[in-house]
Amino acid sequence: MNTSILKQGPYLIAILQAGQSDSDLLQLQETLLEQVGRFRSRGVILDVTLLDVMDSFATRTLRGIAQAVSLRGAETVIVGIRPEIAFAMVQLGLDTRLSGVLTALDLEEALAILNRRCREGMCRD
Amino acid sequence: MAEQTNQDSTKSLMEEIGITDREIANRCAFLELGEKDIKELLGIDPVAEAYADPVIEDFYKHLLNFEETRVFFQDRQVLERVKRAQKQYFARLTRGNYDKDYIEDRLKIGAVHERIGLPVKAYLGMYNFYLRNVAARLFDEYKNDREKALRAFLSLLKVVFLDMGLAIDTYINRREQLIGKQQEAMRELPTPVLRVRERLLILPVVGVLESYRAHQLTEQLLESIGTTRAKAAIVDITGVPVVDSRVANHLLQTVSAARLMGATVILTGLSSQIAQALVAIGVDLSQVKTTVDLQSGLEEAERLLGYRLVPAGDKARSDQLHP
Amino acid sequence: MTDVVQITVRSDADIILVRQQARMLAKELGFSSSDLTLIATALSELARNIVEYARQGEIVLSQIRQGSRRGITIIARDRGPGIADIERAMLDGYSTGKGLGLGLPGAKRLMDEFEITSSLGQGTTVKATKWAR
Numbered sequence: 001m002n003t004s005i006l007k008q009g010p011y012l013i014a015i016l017q018a019g020q021s022d023s024d025l026l027q028l029q030e031t032l033l034e035q036v037g038r039f040r041s042r043g044v045i046l047d048v049t050l051l052d053v054m055d056s057f058a059t060r061t062l063r064g065i066a067q068a069v070s071l072r073g074a075e076t077v078i079v080g081i082r083p084e085i086a087f088a089m090v091q092l093g094l095d096t097r098l099s100g101v102l103t104a105l106d107l108e109e110a111l112a113i114l115n116r117r118c119r120e121g122m123c124r125d
Numbered sequence: 126m127a128e129q130t131n132q133d134s135t136k137s138l139m140e141e142i143g144i145t146d147r148e149i150a151n152r153c154a155f156l157e158l159g160e161k162d163i164k165e166l167l168g169i170d171p172v173a174e175a176y177a178d179p180v181i182e183d184f185y186k187h188l189l190n191f192e193e194t195r196v197f198f199q200d201r202q203v204l205e206r207v208k209r210a211q212k213q214y215f216a217r218l219t220r221g222n223y224d225k226d227y228i229e230d231r232l233k234i235g236a237v238h239e240r241i242g243l244p245v246k247a248y249l250g251m252y253n254f255y256l257r258n259v260a261a262r263l264f265d266e267y268k269n270d271r272e273k274a275l276r277a278f279l280s281l282l283k284v285v286f287l288d289m290g291l292a293i294d295t296y297i298n299r300r301e302q303l304i305g306k307q308q309e310a311m312r313e314l315p316t317p318v319l320r321v322r323e324r325l326l327i328l329p330v331v332g333v334l335e336s337y338r339a340h341q342l343t344e345q346l347l348e349s350i351g352t353t354r355a356k357a358a359i360v361d362i363t364g365v366p367v368v369d370s371r372v373a374n375h376l377l378q379t380v381s382a383a384r385l386m387g388a389t390v391i392l393t394g395l396s397s398q399i400a401q402a403l404v405a406i407g408v409d410l411s412q413v414k415t416t417v418d419l420q421s422g423l424e425e426a427e428r429l430l431g432y433r434l435v436p437a438g439d440k441a442r443s444d445q446l447h448p
Numbered sequence: 449m450t451d452v453v454q455i456t457v458r459s460d461a462d463i464i465l466v467r468q469q470a471r472m473l474a475k476e477l478g479f480s481s482s483d484l485t486l487i488a489t490a491l492s493e494l495a496r497n498i499v500e501y502a503r504q505g506e507i508v509l510s511q512i513r514q515g516s517r518r519g520i521t522i523i524a525r526d527r528g529p530g531i532a533d534i535e536r537a538m539l540d541g542y543s544t545g546k547g548l549g550l551g552l553p554g555a556k557r558l559m560d561e562f563e564i565t566s567s568l569g570q571g572t573t574v575k576a577t578k579w580a581r
Contacts, residue, residue, distance in 0.1 A: 019464045021459075053485065056551055056554060081386050083351045083382070084344075084485040086347055087343060088482070089382070090378040091557050091558050095382065105354050143514045305516075
């Protein structure tokens with residue numbers, strides 16, 4: 001299952017699918033990093049609204065994406081962690097693993113955050 | 126409502142209490158109640174039938190001597206009916222077949238005693254009186270074979286203890302149901318989630334935050350953040366008398382979960398005692414935005430949301446300052 | 449009375465299948481949606497451990513009814529290498545694989561009851577139960 005990646009101006013938006021396997025996630029990581037370079041993107045939005053579970057593997061992979069994306073000079077925002085999933089992540093102790101990553105309630109908010117960060121010169125122009 | 130009551134009464138007590146075939150077998154095994162005992166008991170059944178009436182008479186004479194038990198038998202007719210039922214109950218002890226029907230029957234009788242409010246101590250006391258009375262009669266009957274009397278009596282003791290276990294289970298079951306209902310009622314004691322402004326929520330928490338309510342609070346808050354797209358939420362715990370490490374950790378988790386969703390939680394109303402207690406037990410709240418009272422919490426939230434509070438009279442001037 | 453589902457786990461696609469099955473069974477028992485997520489997450493961790501360390505194993509999901517209580521029990525069993533030091537494996541952040549080291553201790557926190565037995569060269573069995581509130 002391929003994750004669709006949308007290009008929206010200087011940003012890339014990846015919408016993760018329910019029932020995504022581990023290899024899909026790893027594939028996504030590779031594609032995203034390649035595209036950040038190709039499009040000189042300033043931000044990546046990972047939309048996880050559709051995920052049924054955020055386990056330690058998914059969390060680790062998303063954190064890895066955020067870290068690698070930042071090494072390529074762009075910011076990552078995770079969008080759409082649902083209430084029950086946020087709660088499970090905290091119970092699992094995964095929240096601290098994402099403490100360096102920006103989160104937002106929805107796409108609009110995520111775009112606003114990225115716009116603000118870029119205005120403040122916190123990402124490359 | 127009526128339908129539900131019907132449904133409950135058709136459900137067997139065994140099922141309700143969770144007594145399975147295996148559980149029955151376990152209880153019998155633990156009491157070492159087996160074939161030998163059944164034979165022993167069936168063997169004294171004719172004797173039991175003979176002493177049934179005098180035992181019942183003694184039994185009720187004893188019960189009527191005490192205020193605590195007398196109150197249950199004020200009415201003569203009631204007394205006669207209960208005597209007959211009790212005689213049957215005792216008679217059943219020496220009839221073998223301690224199967225599912227037996228268990229269900231015993232549970233039902235236990236539940237009746239519970240319902241009329243007979244205390245457990247009275248139930249046990251009554252059974253004790255019965256056993257002593259029967260022991261005397263058995264040893265009298267088998268004067269020449271005291272071994273036999275003892276064997277029969279010990280077997281009877283096992284069945285009686287099986288009965289007592291079941292009866293006590295019905296008492297416990299009822300209490301558990303009661304506790305469940307009270308918890309249910311407490312769950313309905315809600316913490317309102319108030320929307321103060323666009324994307325700003327306030328949760329005034331009042332009363333003791335035991336773990337169920339704390340869990341509920343978290344669920345409610347996270348759910349509300351999701352549905353209202355709130356960016357900030359103020360949890361005001363001015364009305365919470367005690368915050369132990371469990372509750373504090375729960376609050377921490379809530380704050381963290383809200384952050385994962387993309388919202389900020391501000392904790393307000395930590396009294397100085399609570400603040401000191403938290404420090405003393407080593408709860409680290411440094412990752413949490415806390416303010417001394419609701420007012421400063423609101424100001425903090427508004428800053429987060431990008432609001433600027435300006436007195437109405439100053440409007441013109443502030444517009445000039447920030448065109 | 450008890451409904452049992454047994455699933456062989458050997459790839460990450462099976463992990464997804466297991467989660468879906470568990471959600472279905474748990475939903476029938478009246479678990480809240482946040483509890484469904486906790487169960488699915490715990491299961492995800494346990495199933496992933498199987499795939500990662502033992503390559504293959506099985507997950508048995510059973511509905512349990514005890515009096516008025518309803519619950520779901522997960523048994524995750526493999527004949528893999530086993531765990532040398534269970535106490536250490538149950539510590540946060542300890543991992544010999546590619547995870548975050550939160551799998552076992554995390555799954556324990558997500559469930560109400562949790563037992564683990566393991567012996568080197570024999571495999572590992574985890575039994576975990578969650579009760580509906």
